[in-house]
Amino acid sequence: MPDTVRTAAVRAVIIIALTLTQVVVVLLCTLAGSWLAFPMVLSSVASTFVATWAVLDIWITRQAWLQRNGVVSAPSSAARRRPLARRR
Template sequence: MYAKPRMPDPVRAAAVRAVIVLALTLTQLVAVLLCALAGSWLVFPLLLCMLASTVVATWAVLDIWVTRQAWRQRHGVVSLPSSAARSRRQVP
């Protein structure tokens, strides 16, 4: 079976941070929904925190992309000719 190469360490660290932030954001969403259903006064403060957390989660997801691009630029990517590339013609 084809083994996918491991992500570089900085990219993996950014991905782990993003997953943790997204999990916390979703937990806050559930808390806001439950407080709204219960009619609690905590809805407004929790909603503000959840909105801020959404901005941070968006930033964390973008951080994965930026880190990956920066790593590729610094360390280079092994480039192979594509299957669409023509091989050189051999003249006898």
């Protein structure tokens, strides 16, 4: 995986982890009847949009990298040789 795509993936994983932690805090605040539940719900909704964008950013970054650098392809060890190459 290229470095730019890896950076986007790490960023997305961190954002998703923070969003899930925030959702757990919202659940606990709601169960406890805390005043903090409503602001945390609003912030969790915003975090969900950010997490969605972070996941899309992985795909966009990957597509941009492939467009700039092309697909790196190498034949695998299981690839057959061409019949003409064997005869020579």
